[in-house]
Amino acid sequence: SSGINAEYGQHDLFSRFLERKSDPGGVTSYYSTDMLHKFHEDNFDRLRLKDVHVQTTAGIRVFVCTFYMGSKVELPTDQHWWRYTIMIENVGDVAVQLRERTWCIYSENDHKETITGTGVVGQEPIIPVGGCFQYSSMINLRSPTGHMWGTYLFEREDKKLCNASIPPSLLESKAQTV
DSSP states (O other): OOOEETTTTEETHHHHHEEEEEOTTSOEEEEEOHHHHHHHHHHHHHHSOOOEEEEEETTEEEEEEEEEEEEEEOSSOEEEEEEEEEEEEEOSSSOEEEEEEEEEEEETTTEEEEEEEESBTTBOOEEOTTOEEEEEEEEEESSSEEEEEEEEEEEETTSOEEEEEEEEEEEEOOOOBO
């Protein structure tokens, strides 16, 4: 089960974390439940933003924030999950289009994986001078600690290609089972 409620397009935790109330005028508001408060209290330390990794290359500034989401420990392999958010800012002098990404992912059990693909999250965004593009995704490892880094290939407005570095980011967990 994906946990997504197809009728509302919401995760099944939505109704458990937020209570929906409508006033007589038809205005709907959402209020946090005791379950959400308990989840926040139990997970505050690992959900807190700890590091923002930033690197500027060829007029492209890349910000990376990672968040440990939890683990599922089962034989034969453990799975540890992180969510990461990337913001790409064009601080150069011409518009750019993101064409390709290459990620290097290294886990503490000496497993290294390289992933290359077109664009990001199904898009090849055009980023104007002074503009930015942000996206989020998830990664899982078979160990509670690892690193990720990489490059983006951009096509500049003048049709020249350039690479921008994705800064190295530590993937660190408290190895709590969910």
